[in-house]
Amino acid sequence: MVSDSENYVAANTSLTVTVTAARRNQGYWGRVWTRLLRDWGTLAAISIIALILLAAIFAPLLATHDPTQGSVLGRLKGFGYNGHILGTDETGRDLYSRLLYGSRLTLITGVLPVLLALIIGGFLGVIAGYFGGLINSLIMRVMDVLYAFPSVLLAIAITGMLGSGVTNTILALTITFVPPLVRISETVTSQTRAMDFIEVARSSGAGSFTIIRFHVLSNILAPVLIYATSLISISIILAAGLSFLGLGVTPPNAEWGLMLNNLRSAIWVNPAIAAFPGLMIFITSMSFNLMSDGLRRAMDLKL
Amino acid sequence: MTGTNANMASDPAIVETQRPLLSVENLRKHFPIKGGLFGRTQAVVQAVDDVSFEIRKGETLGIVGESGSGKSTTARVIMHLFEADAGKVVFDGETVGRGGIAYRELCLNVQMVFQDSYSALNPRMPIGLSIAFGSMAHGVPRKEALDKAAILLSKVGLDPATFANRYSHELSGGQRQRVNIARALALKPRLILLDEAVSALDKSIEAQVLDLLLDLKGELDLTYLFISHDLNVVRYISDRVLVMYLGKVVEVGPVEDVYENPRHPYTRALLSSMPSMDPRNRTMEAPLSGDPPNPINPPSGCRFRTRCRFAETVCGKSSPALTAHSDMNARHAVACHMHDPGSGHSLASQTEAPE
Amino acid sequence: MWFFILRRILYAVPVLLGVSIIVFTLVQLSPGDVVDILIPPEAPEEVADALRKQYGLNEPVYIQYFIWLGHLLQGDLGTSIFSGQPVGGELASALLNTLKLAVPAAILGMTSGIILGSLAAFHNGTWLDRLFSAAAITGVSLPHYWVGIVLVVAFAVIWNVLPGQGMGPDGFPATWEQIRHLILPVFTMSLIPMGVVSRLVRATVLEVIGRDFVTTLHAKGLLNRRVLMHVSKNAAPAVLALMGLQFGYLLGGSVLVETVFNWPGSGNLMVLAVFRRDVPVLSATIVVLAAIFVVINIVVDILQALIDPRLRR
Numbered sequence: 001m002v003s004d005s006e007n008y009v010a011a012n013t014s015l016t017v018t019v020t021a022a023r024r025n026q027g028y029w030g031r032v033w034t035r036l037l038r039d040w041g042t043l044a045a046i047s048i049i050a051l052i053l054l055a056a057i058f059a060p061l062l063a064t065h066d067p068t069q070g071s072v073l074g075r076l077k078g079f080g081y082n083g084h085i086l087g088t089d090e091t092g093r094d095l096y097s098r099l100l101y102g103s104r105l106t107l108i109t110g111v112l113p114v115l116l117a118l119i120i121g122g123f124l125g126v127i128a129g130y131f132g133g134l135i136n137s138l139i140m141r142v143m144d145v146l147y148a149f150p151s152v153l154l155a156i157a158i159t160g161m162l163g164s165g166v167t168n169t170i171l172a173l174t175i176t177f178v179p180p181l182v183r184i185s186e187t188v189t190s191q192t193r194a195m196d197f198i199e200v201a202r203s204s205g206a207g208s209f210t211i212i213r214f215h216v217l218s219n220i221l222a223p224v225l226i227y228a229t230s231l232i233s234i235s236i237i238l239a240a241g242l243s244f245l246g247l248g249v250t251p252p253n254a255e256w257g258l259m260l261n262n263l264r265s266a267i268w269v270n271p272a273i274a275a276f277p278g279l280m281i282f283i284t285s286m287s288f289n290l291m292s293d294g295l296r297r298a299m300d301l302k303l
Numbered sequence: 304m305t306g307t308n309a310n311m312a313s314d315p316a317i318v319e320t321q322r323p324l325l326s327v328e329n330l331r332k333h334f335p336i337k338g339g340l341f342g343r344t345q346a347v348v349q350a351v352d353d354v355s356f357e358i359r360k361g362e363t364l365g366i367v368g369e370s371g372s373g374k375s376t377t378a379r380v381i382m383h384l385f386e387a388d389a390g391k392v393v394f395d396g397e398t399v400g401r402g403g404i405a406y407r408e409l410c411l412n413v414q415m416v417f418q419d420s421y422s423a424l425n426p427r428m429p430i431g432l433s434i435a436f437g438s439m440a441h442g443v444p445r446k447e448a449l450d451k452a453a454i455l456l457s458k459v460g461l462d463p464a465t466f467a468n469r470y471s472h473e474l475s476g477g478q479r480q481r482v483n484i485a486r487a488l489a490l491k492p493r494l495i496l497l498d499e500a501v502s503a504l505d506k507s508i509e510a511q512v513l514d515l516l517l518d519l520k521g522e523l524d525l526t527y528l529f530i531s532h533d534l535n536v537v538r539y540i541s542d543r544v545l546v547m548y549l550g551k552v553v554e555v556g557p558v559e560d561v562y563e564n565p566r567h568p569y570t571r572a573l574l575s576s577m578p579s580m581d582p583r584n585r586t587m588e589a590p591l592s593g594d595p596p597n598p599i600n601p602p603s604g605c606r607f608r609t610r611c612r613f614a615e616t617v618c619g620k621s622s623p624a625l626t627a628h629s630d631m632n633a634r635h636a637v638a639c640h641m642h643d644p645g646s647g648h649s650l651a652s653q654t655e656a657p658e
Numbered sequence: 659m660w661f662f663i664l665r666r667i668l669y670a671v672p673v674l675l676g677v678s679i680i681v682f683t684l685v686q687l688s689p690g691d692v693v694d695i696l697i698p699p700e701a702p703e704e705v706a707d708a709l710r711k712q713y714g715l716n717e718p719v720y721i722q723y724f725i726w727l728g729h730l731l732q733g734d735l736g737t738s739i740f741s742g743q744p745v746g747g748e749l750a751s752a753l754l755n756t757l758k759l760a761v762p763a764a765i766l767g768m769t770s771g772i773i774l775g776s777l778a779a780f781h782n783g784t785w786l787d788r789l790f791s792a793a794a795i796t797g798v799s800l801p802h803y804w805v806g807i808v809l810v811v812a813f814a815v816i817w818n819v820l821p822g823q824g825m826g827p828d829g830f831p832a833t834w835e836q837i838r839h840l841i842l843p844v845f846t847m848s849l850i851p852m853g854v855v856s857r858l859v860r861a862t863v864l865e866v867i868g869r870d871f872v873t874t875l876h877a878k879g880l881l882n883r884r885v886l887m888h889v890s891k892n893a894a895p896a897v898l899a900l901m902g903l904q905f906g907y908l909l910g911g912s913v914l915v916e917t918v919f920n921w922p923g924s925g926n927l928m929v930l931a932v933f934r935r936d937v938p939v940l941s942a943t944i945v946v947l948a949a950i951f952v953v954i955n956i957v958v959d960i961l962q963a964l965i966d967p968r969l970r971r
Contacts, residue, residue, distance in 0.1 A: 027470055028427050145676030148948045148955075150910030157944045160932040161684040196422040197433075200483075203382045204437030204490060205410030214436060218427035237801045241914050244803055245929055260804060264918075271811045278804030286799035293795065 028222075035298040042294025048287040056103040065094030067101040067254045078270060087273050089259065090266050095273060099280060102254040106281070109166060109248065109255070110236030113173035118228045121178040125185025126220070130193055130212055140186065146179040155238055159247040169248040173239055177231055184227045188220040195219075222299045229292040233285040240281045256281050322396055323357035324526050325381070325413070325494055330354045330390035332373075332380050336599065346599045350376040352550040353390075355625070358494065363520070363527040365541030365558065367534060367573065369595055373550040374530045378496045381528075382415050395493075411441065414487035418499035420479035424471035424486075431456070431467030434486045441490065448489075455485040459515060477508035481515065488523070496528045501536060513540060534577045538562055543634070546570045549598055549606040552625055556635030566637040569607045605640065615640075617647045659963070666959050670952050677948045678730065681941050682723050688937065730945065736938035740931075745942040748927065753946070756923035758831055759915065760908040763844045767851030768901050774852070775859025776890075782864060790856065797853025806846040806918035813842060823920045843919040847912065851904040858900050862893040895962045902958030906951040 036042060055062060064085065071092030078087045086095040128139040149157065158172035192198065193216070201211045240257025242248035249255035251262070259277040267274045332351040335344040351373040358364045366374045380387045383399070383406050392399045399409050417423040424433050434455055435448035443451070453463035459481040471479055480500065487495055497516070501509045513536065519525060531537050537544055537558070544561050546554040546569065554567040565571045596602055596609055604622055608614040617640050626643065627636040640646035693709045710716050714725055729736065735745040771794075778790040814822030826839035866872060866889045875885050913925030920926070924943055931939035 027429065141672070142676070144673050145680065148673050148677045148952050149680075149944075150907045150947070150951055152907065152911035152913060153944060153947055153951075156913060156928060156932075157681070157684060157940075160928065160940055161688040161937075163689060196417045196419055197425045199379075199384050200415070200417065200423050200486065201425075201436060201440075202384060203410060203415050204440055205407040206436070206440035210440055214428070215425050218425065233799055237799075240801060241803060245913065245917055247929075247932065257801075260801075260807070264807060267807060267811050268815060271815065274807060274811070278801055278807065281801045281804060282799060285801065286796065289795055289799045 032222075032298045032300075035300075036294065039294050039298065042291060042298070045287045045290035045294065048283065049291060052103055052284055052287070053107070055100055056107050059097075059100040059104060063094075063097035063100050065097045067093060067097045068252050069093060078272070086276060087270070089273070090262055095276060098254040098259060099256070099276060102256045102259055102277065103280070103284075105166065105243075105249050105253060105255040106236060106240055106257070106284070109169050109173070109239035109243075110284075111232055113170050113239070114177055114228055114231045114235050116170070116174040117177035117181050117231075118224070120174070121181025122185045122224055124178070125182040125187075125224075126189045126212060126216060128182065129186040129189025130208065130216060132190065132193075136186070139182065143179040143182050146175070147183075151176045151234075152238065152241070155242060156245070156247060159242055164242075164247045164250055166249055166253075169239060169242055172242070173235055176238070177235065180231070181224070181228060185220060185224050188223050189216055192216055192219045226292060226296045226299060229288065229295060233288040233292070236281065236285045236288065323393075324360045324395055325528075326355075326357040326393045327377070327381065328355050328391050328393065330377065330380055330392070331388045332376055332385055333388055348598050349550050349601055350598060351380060352601075354547075354550070354552055355390075356545055356552060356555060358526055358528060360493075361524065361526055362542040363529055363540055365537035365544040366528065366530045366547060367532065367537050367544060368547035370532065371549070371595060371598055372547040373598075374532075374547055375498050376550075377547075378415060378498045378528065378530055382413060382496060383409065407441075410437075411490050412492055413494045413496065414490060414492040415496040415498060416480070416483050416487050416500040418502055420476055420483055420503065421471060423483050424479060426471055429468045429470060430474070430482045431463070433471075434482065434489050437486065437489045451489065452485070455488055456482070458488070458519070459485040461485075475508075476504055477512060480504060480512055484512075484515065484519070488519070491523075492525075494526045494528065496530070498530045499532070500529075502531060502533060509536070516540065534562075534574065546573065549595055549601050551606055551622075552638065553607065554635075554637045554639075555625065556632060556637075560632050560635050566631065566635070566642055567607075567639050568611050568613055568641070570637075572610075605638075613641055613648075613650060615648055621646075662963055663960055666956050670956055673952055674949060677952070678727055678945060679723070681945050681948075682726060684944075685937055685941050686719065735942035735946070738936055738939050740934045740936045740939070745939050748939065749924065749943055749946060752922060752924040752927040752943075755825060755921065756909060756912050756916070756925065758825075758840065759843050759847055759912060759921060759923060760905065762840065763847035764851060764901075764905045764908055766844060767848030768855050768904070770848070771852045771855025772859050772897070775856035776863050778856070779860045779863035779867065782867075787860075791860065794853045794856040794860070797849050798857065799853075800849060802846050802849050803914040803918050805849060806843070806915055809842050809846060810918070825921055843915050843921055846918070847908060847915045850911075851901070851908065854904060855897070855900060859893065859897055862896050863889055866892045891965070895966045898962055898965070899958055902954050902961075906954045909950060910947050 064083065071088070077084060077092075079085070084094045084096065086099070089095050089098065124139050124143075128136040146154065154176045155172040158175060159168050162168045162171070198211060198215055201215050206214075239248060240255070240260070243255045243257030244261045246258075246261065249258050251258065256277040260274070260281070263274040263277065330351055331353055334348040334350055336346045336348060337344055354373070354377060356364070366377070368374050376385065379385045381392055394404060394409060394412060397404045399406065424430065428436070431449055431452045434452035435443075435445070438448035438451060439445055449467070453467055456463040456466055461478060461481055466474070466478070466482075471482070474482065480503075483500075500516075501512050504512060516527070517540065520527060527540070529537060529540055541558045543556065544558045545552055546561070546567065548569050554561060554565065554570045561570065562574060565574055596606070602609050602619070604620050605611070605614075605618040606622075608618040611618070621640075623638045623640045623643060623646070625636050625638040627633055628642050628644075631637070631642075640648040641650045644651050693706050693715065697706060697709065707716075714722055717725070733746065735749065737743070738745050738748060741748070774790045774794060778787040778794075781787050810822035813820040820841055821839050822842060824839065826836050827833065829836070831837055831840055869892075872885060872889065875888060909924070911925075912921075912923055913929060915921070916923045916925040917929060924947065928940060928943045930936070931943065
């Protein structure tokens with residue numbers, strides 16, 4: 001009996017080794033990484049995001065002037081005026097330094113809501129998708145109500161009612177992005193839930209929490225993460241938009257959307273200057289979009 | 304097979320008592336279909352209805368039937384993947400559930416192998432870890448569980464050095480099903496439910512995996528519940544066979560007895576549809592016609608009557624009970640009015656005195 | 659089918675109730691109440707209390723909710739604190755002005771999106787695909803309010819060929835003067851649906867082209883036009899759903915474009931209400947826009963079900 005099964009092992013392995021010897025053992029994320037390293041466009045987008053992030057972190061070191069220090073005489077001056085690389089804004093503050101500092105609040109109000117919504121929405125979606133039934137109905141029906149508001153409207157409704165400021169902007173955008181993230185994680189979780197390996201895990205006596213941690217999360221991570229990254233660009237545009245309307249970050253803080261609003265009156269005097277904050281919003285959101293698309297390709301997912 | 308018999312004889316438990324390893328009593332599982340304006344229950348699929356059977360230690364019980372007959376649902380209810388609506392499952396003398404052995408403990412004794420070898424493995428997990436997961440869920444340290452997984456891999460004929468870190472998509476169907484078997488063995492179960500475990504494999508691979516199952520059974524003293532629609536495979540591997548039709552058991556008995564001398568018209572039709580290797584042994588019985596009726600609204604009385612050549616009024620009135628009749632092997636039972644002398648069916652032998 | 663439509667409409671009732679609860683909660687959470695805004699802070703307490711009583715503000719919160727909901731259901735959207743006029747009239751004319759932007763912007767954005775997306779998909783991998791895909795990703799990445807400002811700078815400030823502010827004469831846009839005012843804001847607004855729709859159309863069409871039945875059609879030697887018909891029929895439900903959503907976003911999200919172009923639409927009304935702390939106008943605008951969005955979604959669902967019977971769950 002024993003010798004029999006040993007023969008079996010020998011015969012079988014010699015056969016399979018020849019078939020698969022050429023391939024490396026590579027997990028899903030290993031393959032994603034390999035594909036990503038070959039995609040120079042996505043790498044470029046990621047580098048730009050990294051640069052903007054570094055600029056935000058080291059703004060105090062890189063800035064040439066105090067971003068809130070104005071000058072009555074030096075208002076709306078052009079490039080290079082009196083040591084102001086990009087000129088000055090409507091109260092004579094250094095535009096270059098304000099753009100540097102502005103990246104901080106734009107990134108915080110743009111990225112943080114998606115991150116928070118990913119945590120909250122991902123959690124609710126996984127719970128709804130895994131347990132189904134009444135819990136699912138409860139969570140999804142509440143999301144349907146939030147879905148009844150177009151995203152911009154919901155964000156404006158919240159900041160408009162509760163007042164402007166960084167905290168309320170983040171709160172408003174988080175609530176705006178929770179429903180889509182719940183929906184996507186619910187969908188992919190219930191798809192995963194229908195696979196036999198979940199039943200296999202259940203039949204091994206593992207608890208729901210263990211199964212979610214080991215078997216569900218690893219399978220939903222890629223699509224949910226991709227979806228979240230695609231929201232960052234929208235979030236940045238929306239966050240800056242709220243500040244542009246005067247509902248987001250309050251003066252005299254530097255934020256690109258707010259700067260765009262303040263410089264709006266300056267377009268009649270010095271149009272080139274008004275272009276910079278908008279350009280920065282565009283470059284940032286474009287980079288996040290390109291990164292999201294590249295990651296999607298690398299993770300081999302459908303839209 | 305000789306190994307199996309030797310093991311059975313050497314097991315004192317079997318010699319002492321004839322207590323079944325698993326017995327299923329009046330198991331019922333209905334699935335409500337919701338719909339309509341307010342999502343109320345519109346209809347009920349009677350997937351498993353009043354099913355009872357036993358599996359003795361060391362034997363292989365085959366379950367056959369068309370798709371939709373409730374074979375897989377039965378296995379899933381035993382495995383507690385579905386909650387039973389009624390009836391009970393008794394494992395080794397202890398009722399599963401309230402007042403008996405806990406579900407987690409049942410998992411250590413009963414494991415299941417699924418048909419779809421790909422879907423049964425987490426695509427994001429190396430297969431070594433997939434095998435070790437069950438042990439880890441029961442508190443075995445990761446390292447130890449992985450070592451054990453390597454031993455199990457070699458036991459099912461896969462070199463652990465080559466395979467333990469592979470992912471399921473890098474394996475062939477036969478290799479994946481070997482992994483699934485190793486995974487099922489990890490908790491050292493006494494009973495394994497094989498739900499169409501070899502059905503999706505190529506014929507040559509299927510034979511290899513069947514032999515592996517037989518080897519493992521002898522070596523590890525296992526008991527199998529073998530579900531398949533392939534009658535040849537069931538005959539090859541099973542000691543006894545159970546025939547299901549639309550959620551009911553229609554016939555059960557020792558495999559040779561049932562195959563050589565089928566009693567239920569459904570079993571006969573099923574067996575006659577089996578392709579024969581011998582041209583002289585042509586199919587004489589009329590094959591089954593039509594699809595099985597919808598399990599949402601099964602026919603009244605005997606569920607097979609709508610496709611049965613011998614159906615009479617009595618068949619629509621009462622549901623025949625699964626009984627061993629006196630002209631049959633004591634372990635062979637059938638649920639058909641034709642074989643029940645007191646039923647009033649014209650073909651039932653009136654001469655036979657009821658006991 | 660009628661059953662499906664009825665069920666879909668009935669389902670909107672709890673959603674709309676939920677919407678009203680959310681808006682009412684936001685009103686409750688907003689700092690201060692109507693009376694604080696109406697009277698100066700130095701006014702005697704008795705005056706404030708009398709006014710609170712008049713507005714029903716001394717009632718328990720849930721009673722206030724039902725009173726407010728009752729008025730809403732009767733079509734009474736309240737009275738503007740700022741103008742003293744009924745909100746309904748102001749809102750109706752503002753919504754009409756928003757539609758003047760949203761409808762042409764939706765038509766322009768979605769048709770160009772569908773054309774760009776399907777051209778890119780049918781020429782998958784060529785320079786045309788790369789060009790259109792780049793245009794689409796730029797479209798979704800652009801802060802459209804900034805594009806609006808840039809357009810104003812270019813066309814109104816530098817070249818002075820088109821008006822950059824306001825709506826011009828009232829009424830249905832028929833005269834050249836009225837249409838001139840529409841050009842810049844409509845183009846700005848159409849950028850969002852164009853980018854989003856073309857990206858989805860490209861992905862959906864590529865997916866449908868990849869399916870077996872299209873290969874079969876090609877193999878059968880069917881003309882490209884027939885293939886195109888099959889593809890569009892299969893891609894339609896997903897695209898339609900997105901277009902419905904996008905139109906809703908245009909209505910609800912016109913705020914930014916309206917602010918840039920000083921367009922007297924519903925978004926503009928909403929922002930003004932925020933700064934005037936005109937809570938009745940703000941809450942009514944939000945409720946009505948959300949209700950319109952819900953109706954659009956129902957219509958889209960029904961249209962989808964008409965095209966693809968499998969969706970009639």
